[in-house]
Amino acid sequence: MTKNKQRIFADLLIPGAGEPLADWAVIITDGLIEWVGPQADAPTITGEDLHVPVLMPGMWDCHTHFTGMQTPALAAAIDVPVPVAAARSVADAQRAINAGFTSIREVGGFGVYLARVINEGNAIGPHVYAAGDLISPTGGHADLHNYSLGCVADLAQRDGWLHTCDGVTGALRAVRLQLRKNAKLIKICASGGTLTEYDDPMHQQFSDIEICTMVEEAARAERIVAAHCHGKAGIMAALRNGVKTIEHGTFLDEEAADAMLEAGAILVTTRSVKIRNMDYAKQHGLPDYAWKKLLMTADRHQEAVSLAIQKGVTIAAGTDTLTSGDDTPLRWGEHALELKLLVDDGMTPLQAIESATATAPLTLGPQAPKAGQIKVGWDADLCAVSKNPITDIKVLLKTSNITHVWKTGTLLKQPS
Numbered sequence: 227m228t229k230n231k232q233r234i235f236a237d238l239l240i241p242g243a244g245e246p247l248a249d250w251a252v253i254i255t256d257g258l259i260e261w262v263g264p265q266a267d268a269p270t271i272t273g274e275d276l277h278v279p280v281l282m283p284g285m286w287d288c289h290t291h292f293t294g295m296q297t298p299a300l301a302a303a304i305d306v307p308v309p310v311a312a313a314r315s316v317a318d319a320q321r322a323i324n325a326g327f328t329s330i331r332e333v334g335g336f337g338v339y340l341a342r343v344i345n346e347g348n349a350i351g352p353h354v355y356a357a358g359d360l361i362s363p364t365g366g367h368a369d370l371h372n373y374s375l376g377c378v379a380d381l382a383q384r385d386g387w388l389h390t391c392d393g394v395t396g397a398l399r400a401v402r403l404q405l406r407k408n409a410k411l412i413k414i415c416a417s418g419g420t421l422t423e424y425d426d427p428m429h430q431q432f433s434d435i436e437i438c439t440m441v442e443e444a445a446r447a448e449r450i451v452a453a454h455c456h457g458k459a460g461i462m463a464a465l466r467n468g469v470k471t472i473e474h475g476t477f478l479d480e481e482a483a484d485a486m487l488e489a490g491a492i493l494v495t496t497r498s499v500k501i502r503n504m505d506y507a508k509q510h511g512l513p514d515y516a517w518k519k520l521l522m523t524a525d526r527h528q529e530a531v532s533l534a535i536q537k538g539v540t541i542a543a544g545t546d547t548l549t550s551g552d553d554t555p556l557r558w559g560e561h562a563l564e565l566k567l568l569v570d571d572g573m574t575p576l577q578a579i580e581s582a583t584a585t586a587p588l589t590l591g592p593q594a595p596k597a598g599q600i601k602v603g604w605d606a607d608l609c610a611v612s613k614n615p616i617t618d619i620k621v622l623l624k625t626s627n628i629t630h631v632w633k634t635g636t637l638l639k640q641p642s
């Protein structure tokens with residue numbers, strides 16, 4: 227790991243927000259971007275120059291889970307001992323860096339702990355902004371419906387990440403327990419899920435008063451609330467109670483898109499999880515209940531995301547990466563798939579890159595760092611790419627095309 231003053235010359239600089247710039251340069255010092263401008267005007271420095279074809283901000287995946295699970299079946303959360311899950315997650319964090327992703331928003335999982343280990347310098351990984359537990363009502367998307375209540379509660383007590391709560395008092399305590407773990411945002415379920423057995427993705431989860439209670443408690447600690455939402459009822463309930471990021475948004479329609487625009491809310495798309503779970507289901511057989519719910523939501527999700535793009539809803543890229551290891555269905559390191567799918571759904575490649583760079587920190591609300599853009603004074607989180615992703619977004623999917631990755635000015639990946 228090297229951290230010093232560096233001048234980087236790029237044939238093409240993609241700033242995150244705004245148009246790409248030909249023949250620009252960046253100087254980084256002490257973890258920050260010190261200078262940006264045309265190569266001809268670059269101040270001289272002592273130290274080595276680097277020349278790269280394309281330089282862009284380090285990317286963000288705004289919807290992930292460090293779980294250490296090797297299958298997407300949620301019951302695995304109870305089977306994998308926490309130390310095993312934690313050790314696996316360390317390797318997953320490195321996979322994100324290798325793919326050019328320098329920041330991870332984690333919406334339920336072991337990210338709160340992993341962030342600490344990475345910040346201490348004991349593991350190599352991205353900045354991790356984590357929510358702590360996934361919070362739902364009893365019988366909701368964070369419950370394991372075929373296990374005893376005591377078993378589920380015990381899991382939550384033992385540093386698990388599935389958490390149920392009910393009523394105003396329960397909702398307050400659930401948020402406070404996450405703040406106690408240094409969560410940077412709060413993640414709730416405002417609708418049923420596809421991977422849980424008995425809940426219906428079309429139904430609202432949590433009453434309005436429960437959602438409002440959690441949003442207000444989070445706001446007192448300057449935290450944003452992210453809501454898992456498939457059905458429209460959940461999307462609308464989340465929005466009218468102050469939730470600022472809608473995760474998945476599967477049944478978003480014109481009215482819901484207008485409500486998002488009015489609320490200034492962000493859609494975190496997670497198109498990847500549908501595509502990858504469909505593939506996995508065909509090869510390995512997801513449980514029947516999950517397969518049925520997947521069929522019900524998959525096509526509709528594409529329509530919803532296309533509509534949101536047309537309507538100009540603010541969109542941040544998130545994959546719902548969930549499983550650990552290279553041979554698992556929702557694996558770490560494939561985060562750029564979401565950008566390709568956003569282009570399939572109607573974005574330009576530049577817009578897709580913006581959704582994973584300049585827009586992404588906004589999903590942290592008051593906790594947003596100065597990152598995701600190549601601007602003076604902002605974090606030197608950068609990646610160099612060997613080919614131009616503006617002409618073909620799929621360039622970003624191949625990790626060998628990501629030649630260099632800097633996190634806070636520290637070079638974490640370079641050609642061997």
Ligand SMILES: [Zn+2]
Nearest residue numbers: 289291333546
């Ligand atoms: Zn998720």
